[in-house]
Amino acid sequence: MKDIPKKTRLSRAEAKTQTREELLKAARTLFARYGFHGTSLDMVAETAGYTKGAVYANFSGKEDLYLALLDDNIEKGHKDLEDLITSDVSFESISNEINKNFFTELEDSRDWAAFTVEFFVHAMRDDNIRKKLTERIRVAQEYYTSCLEKRIAATGAELPMPVGQTATALLLFTNALELMALLNPQPELPHIYVRMLKMLLG
Amino acid sequence: MKDIPKKTRLSRAEAKTQTREELLKAARTLFARYGFHGTSLDMVAETAGYTKGAVYANFSGKEDLYLALLDDNIEKGHKDLEDLITSDVSFESISNEINKNFFTELEDSRDWAAFTVEFFVHAMRDDNIRKKLTERIRVAQEYYTSCLEKRIAATGAELPMPVGQTATALLLFTNALELMALLNPQPELPHIYVRMLKMLLG
DNA sequence: GTCTATAGAACGATAGAC
DNA sequence: GTCTATCGTTCTATAGAC
Numbered sequence: 207m208k209d210i211p212k213k214t215r216l217s218r219a220e221a222k223t224q225t226r227e228e229l230l231k232a233a234r235t236l237f238a239r240y241g242f243h244g245t246s247l248d249m250v251a252e253t254a255g256y257t258k259g260a261v262y263a264n265f266s267g268k269e270d271l272y273l274a275l276l277d278d279n280i281e282k283g284h285k286d287l288e289d290l291i292t293s294d295v296s297f298e299s300i301s302n303e304i305n306k307n308f309f310t311e312l313e314d315s316r317d318w319a320a321f322t323v324e325f326f327v328h329a330m331r332d333d334n335i336r337k338k339l340t341e342r343i344r345v346a347q348e349y350y351t352s353c354l355e356k357r358i359a360a361t362g363a364e365l366p367m368p369v370g371q372t373a374t375a376l377l378l379f380t381n382a383l384e385l386m387a388l389l390n391p392q393p394e395l396p397h398i399y400v401r402m403l404k405m406l407l408g
Numbered sequence: 409m410k411d412i413p414k415k416t417r418l419s420r421a422e423a424k425t426q427t428r429e430e431l432l433k434a435a436r437t438l439f440a441r442y443g444f445h446g447t448s449l450d451m452v453a454e455t456a457g458y459t460k461g462a463v464y465a466n467f468s469g470k471e472d473l474y475l476a477l478l479d480d481n482i483e484k485g486h487k488d489l490e491d492l493i494t495s496d497v498s499f500e501s502i503s504n505e506i507n508k509n510f511f512t513e514l515e516d517s518r519d520w521a522a523f524t525v526e527f528f529v530h531a532m533r534d535d536n537i538r539k540k541l542t543e544r545i546r547v548a549q550e551y552y553t554s555c556l557e558k559r560i561a562a563t564g565a566e567l568p569m570p571v572g573q574t575a576t577a578l579l580l581f582t583n584a585l586e587l588m589a590l591l592n593p594q595p596e597l598p599h600i601y602v603r604m605l606k607m608l609l610g
Numbered sequence: 611g612t613c614t615a616t617a618g619a620a621c622g623a624t625a626g627a628c
Numbered sequence: 629g630t631c632t633a634t635c636g637t638t639c640t641a642t643a644g645a646c
Contacts, residue, residue: 218645222615241533243445246635258637259616268636320532323525329591330522331443340592366607371600374588375581378600382584386576389531390542398573398580405568405607448625459629464628613646621638627631 226264228254230278233271238317241324242272276325276338290403291353291376294360297407301400308396312387319388322381347373363408372406379406428466430456432480435473440519443526444474478527478540493555493578496562499609503602510598514589521590524583549575565610574608581608 216224232254236245247268251258265271290300329336350373357363365372379402387395418426434455438447449470453460467473495502531538552575559565567574581604589597 216645218613218615221645225615239533241529244533247637248635257617259618262637263615316532320529323532324529326587326591327443327522327526327529330518330525331446336591343588343592367600367603371596371603374594374596375600375604378584378588379577379581382580385528386545386580389528389538390545392576394573394576398569398577401569401573402577449627450625460626461628461629464626470626611646613644615642615644617640617642619638619640621636623636624634626633628629 222264225254225256225260229256229261229264229271230274234275234278234321235317237272237275238321241320242268242328247271273335273338275321276342288350288353291350291357291407297404301403304400305396308399309387309391312384312391315384316388319384323385343377346377350377357407365408366405376403376406424466427456427458427462431458431463431466431473432476436477436480437519439474439477440523443522444470444530449473475537475540478537478544490552490555493552493559493609499606503605506602507598510601511589511593514586517586518590521586525587545579548579552579559609567610568607578605578608 229250233245233250236249236253240249247258247261250271251261254260261271265274293300325335325339329339347370351370354365354369354373358365358369367375380399383395383399383402386392431452435447435452438451438455442451449460449463452473453463456462463473467476527537527541531541549572553572556567556571556575560567560571569577582601585597585601585604588594
């Protein structure tokens, strides 16, 4: 058997995939921190350890790179809510958890939240982006709806609204509260969140 | 008495004030429609009937012009909620009104909403802007709180949360719902809004 | 030898500053 | 109205995989 080189050589396809991943990773960080217009393709390429040639070999342009991030990431930030809806533990202990760790956990998603909201603004002004975003919103709503249905089946809880509408209301309120907490971390926000959850989840 | 010129001559100070006002008016429209980066100072100057020189004579730069708009305008857009809280008419007729005119009335505030949200993004990345914004949010919360207190005094309604927290929740939910309706006008949104109001206002 | 991912220079347009 | 910087995009050369 021949010597295996220190670094296994990548096939051309593998190398390209890896390049693409690294560019996306750099772009995610930079777009989140500096925004769409505040991030240049030179910065993205350099951060990832490439040059602009690599960007244009993998994406048709800046907008395309930005949209690719949406596809990878839109579902991120919803994980906490998902845990909460489907969780088996008592409402009381969930409330305690929220009251205790609300702000510290939120800090981690600061850049991501900025990215998401910036995307909303783009979407309001660009029909192509709007369509991509609303499709993602639809998927999220359906997913939460099914989580809620499971919860109802398990606990027998009664909701004050139809499940679909409850899911939408939850999605809306959670996002708005998160944004407000990042902009202006008033200490009563976790309490408001818990109370709203109690009202919405019955 | 000498002839009065067709147009009364303005003093230099008056002329400068007028120029400033016209620039602000043009900037308000353009920033709202095309966003911060989508609006050039050339566009602003030209729309107002001046040249870029006039902009730099009245503002220290683009950012300064943008911030000047915040001071004039942040409180806009909340009028509907205010009317609703303080209104004397029955909850039923308010609900009907919302269900009927929700989307048509919203269309008018499309540009304004985009501007507001864009400002939120700026605020997350710029501490100076963040301070200005949170101060405005504080004022809005206080105002809604006092509206709610009046309503309680008048109707004797009981709220499920303390007034201050109810005001915050209302503010959050209304803004989030408005944004969602502009991005993705699902027909059930007004119903969700009415139900949430019922839950929050008791 | 051929193909292609990437490097890197060059271009052209835009827009803020003064 | 000019100056200058920036940046997205395009183009060509090259090195390495096939």
